[in-house]
Amino acid sequence: MTLISALMLAAAGEDALVPPPHGHLPHGHTHAPAEIDAGDDPLLLQVTYTGEVIGNAAGGLQRGTRYLDNLDIIFEADMEKLVGWNGAQVHVYGLYNNGTSISDLVGDTQAVSNIETGSAALRLYEAWVDQKIGDQLSLRVGLYDLNSEFDALDAAGLFVSSPNGIGTDFAQSGQNGPSIFPSTSLAARLAFTPAEGWTVRAAVLDGVPGDPAHPSRTTIKLGHGDGALLVGEVQAPLGGGKLLLGHWRYTAHFDRIDGQGTDGGNAGTYARAELPLLENSGARIDGFLRLGTASGRLNMFDRFAGGGIKFSGWLPGREEDEFGIAVSAAFTSDSWRAATGAGSSEIAVEMTYRAPIASWLAVQPNVHYVRNPSAERGIANALVIGLRAEATFTL
Numbered sequence: 001m002t003l004i005s006a007l008m009l010a011a012a013g014e015d016a017l018v019p020p021p022h023g024h025l026p027h028g029h030t031h032a033p034a035e036i037d038a039g040d041d042p043l044l045l046q047v048t049y050t051g052e053v054i055g056n057a058a059g060g061l062q063r064g065t066r067y068l069d070n071l072d073i074i075f076e077a078d079m080e081k082l083v084g085w086n087g088a089q090v091h092v093y094g095l096y097n098n099g100t101s102i103s104d105l106v107g108d109t110q111a112v113s114n115i116e117t118g119s120a121a122l123r124l125y126e127a128w129v130d131q132k133i134g135d136q137l138s139l140r141v142g143l144y145d146l147n148s149e150f151d152a153l154d155a156a157g158l159f160v161s162s163p164n165g166i167g168t169d170f171a172q173s174g175q176n177g178p179s180i181f182p183s184t185s186l187a188a189r190l191a192f193t194p195a196e197g198w199t200v201r202a203a204v205l206d207g208v209p210g211d212p213a214h215p216s217r218t219t220i221k222l223g224h225g226d227g228a229l230l231v232g233e234v235q236a237p238l239g240g241g242k243l244l245l246g247h248w249r250y251t252a253h254f255d256r257i258d259g260q261g262t263d264g265g266n267a268g269t270y271a272r273a274e275l276p277l278l279e280n281s282g283a284r285i286d287g288f289l290r291l292g293t294a295s296g297r298l299n300m301f302d303r304f305a306g307g308g309i310k311f312s313g314w315l316p317g318r319e320e321d322e323f324g325i326a327v328s329a330a331f332t333s334d335s336w337r338a339a340t341g342a343g344s345s346e347i348a349v350e351m352t353y354r355a356p357i358a359s360w361l362a363v364q365p366n367v368h369y370v371r372n373p374s375a376e377r378g379i380a381n382a383l384v385i386g387l388r389a390e391a392t393f394t395l
Contacts, residue, residue, distance in 0.1 A: 042081035045395040048072040050115055052160075054102045054366075054386030060373055061107040070115040071096040072125075087132030093145075096122045097182065106382045107373040109172075109300070110330055110348050111162040113386070117182040123218040125184060136193045143220070144187035146203055147180045150233050151246055155274045155286040155310045156326070160366050160388055161350045163328035169268050169292035169304040174250060176212040178229055183210030185229075186220055197237030205229040207252050227252025241275035241286070254298045257335040268294035270304075283313040296333030303331040308350075322354045332375045347371040364388040 048071070055065035075092045079085035099120030103111050128142030147166045156164040162171070166180060179185040185206035192200045207227035211219035233246035249267035256263050270292035278285040289307040296302030308326030313319040329347045336342055352366040368384040 042078040044074070044076045046072075046074045046392065047395075048074075048390065048392040050388060050390045052113060052115060052386055052388040054113060054384060054388075056102065056105040056382055057385050058383040059380035060105055060370070060382035060384075061379060062105045064105045066100045066102045066105065067098075068100045068102065068113055068115050069098050087138075089130045091126060091128050091130065091142075092124075093126035094123065095125045095182070102384065102386075106370055106384055107376065107379045108348065108370045108382065109346055109374045110168050110328060110370075112160075112348065112350075112368045112370065112384050114160055114162045114165050114181070116162075117215075119182075119215045121182070121215070121217070123182070125182075125218075128187075138191050140187075140189040140191070142186065143184050144189060144203070144205070145180055145184050146178060146187065146189075146205060146231060149189070149191070149201060150203070150231055151244065151270060151272060153242075153244070153272060153274045153288050153290075155288045155324075156290075156308065158310050158322050158324045158354060159308065159326045159350050159352055160364065160386065161326070161328065161348055161368060163304070163306055163330070163348065164308070164326050164350070167270055167272075167290055167292040167304045167306065168301055168328065168330040169294040169299070170248060170270060172299055172301055173248070173266060173268065173294060174229065175208045175226075175252075175254070176210055178231075178248070179205045179209045183215065185209035186222070197235075197242065199235040201231075201233045201235070203229075203231045205231070207250055225252060238273055239275050241273065244270070244272040246270045246272075256297050257300075257333070257339050258297070259339075263297060266295050266298045268292060277309070282319060283311075286310045286312070294333075297335050300332060300336045301330040302333035305329045305331075318355065320356045324350075324352055326350045326352075330375075336375075341377070343372050343375040343377050345371075346373060346375050360392050362390050364390070 050070045052068045056063055073094045077090040079088035079090055097117045099117055101116055101118050102113050106112060126143050126145055128140050128144050130138055130140040132138045151166045176183060179187060187203050187205040189203040207229050211217055228251045231248045233244055236243045247269045253262040253264045254266050272290040274286060274288040276284055277287045287309050292304040294302050306328040308324055310322060310324040312322050315321055327349050329345055331345045332342050349369045352364060354362055354364040356362045366386045370382040373379045373382055
């Protein structure tokens with residue numbers, strides 16, 4: 001947040017909602033691809049290192065370049081094969097991040113890099129047990145990233161900017177964000193698959209993941225007025241793709257943006273879809289779209305719209321290469337504009353190209369244009385250029 005907005009919020013009242021600093025908004029993080037499949041060994045260990053050189057070339061708060069990195073370490077165990085525990089799987093996920101920020105230069109809120117955390121830390125990210133109950137039902141309990149299953153699309157996973165991982169309307173919510181990258185909370189998730197392509201998911205999560213006062217720590221605290229986050233989602237087949245309809249709600253009360261005390265009903269709804277648009281001799285085009293809402297009296301953004309197109313397999317001899325263009329628009333609430341004098345929206349455009357160099361290595365140049373960073377009238381539109389490399393080793 002800029003000094004201008006901070007002063008305006010202070011004038012609006014001591015209890016007015018203050019959003020996270022630029023780039024520190026919790027956001028979606030593309031999971032390392034580890035997952036035990038049928039027929040595999042009962043144990044899996046996967047290490048993924050992502051490094052990114054990214055710079056603000058024009059506009060924003062300040063020109064400059066940063067190096068961001070993220071190390072994912074995933075261990076999974078099929079407990080049925082190991083010890084005869086029928087239908088059980090154990091998953092442990094640790095990560096290290098250097099904490100460097102590019103959004104401190106860009107001044108955006110949605111975050112152009114989905115591996116930015118704002119604080120250097122080695123932390124336990126997930127630790128859960130998944131228990132299958134028959135062929136259609138599963139229960140997952142433990143430290144859990146809800147964006148690993150909720151509000152997630154395969155086509156959007158190509159992009160490196162945060163709002164393509166989880167909508168900004170949802171990511172901004174709560175005292176320390178929902179249970180997503182980089183801080184997660186205890187949760188219980190139930191998933192029911194009544195037919196092929198259909199899944200109904202519901203989860204109850206601790207309302208405040210981690211410790212906002214100590215963002216580098218893995219902290220589990222229940223109570224203290226945190227309340228709970230309730231999330232439900234229906235996934236349906238859609239013309240070779242899928243449709244997601246979701247709703248989330250916090251049970252706790254939050255400070256109103258206008259400074260008029262606290263209020264409940266911090267909730268939102270989203271609809272998300274992906275669809276194959278064209279397939280031709282192994283080459284394909286996929287499109288995706290997302291719309292979302294959030295409570296305007298409690299959140300900076302009350303509406304979100306995003307979408308994009310992904311091209312796969314169009315270069316002869318480079319069938320695994322992918323190219324895409326995505327747009328993410330977060331619209332400020334009436335309460336936020338009245339309290340801060342902010343503009344109506346922050347709009348981010350990303351173009352990216354992912355090229356596997358080896359079975360374990362991929363590089364991904366990307367370009368971003370951010371219009372009205374943080375919806376601040378005093379911040380110029382920003383041009384951001386990055387180059388990401390990802391190395392994955394499975395043991």
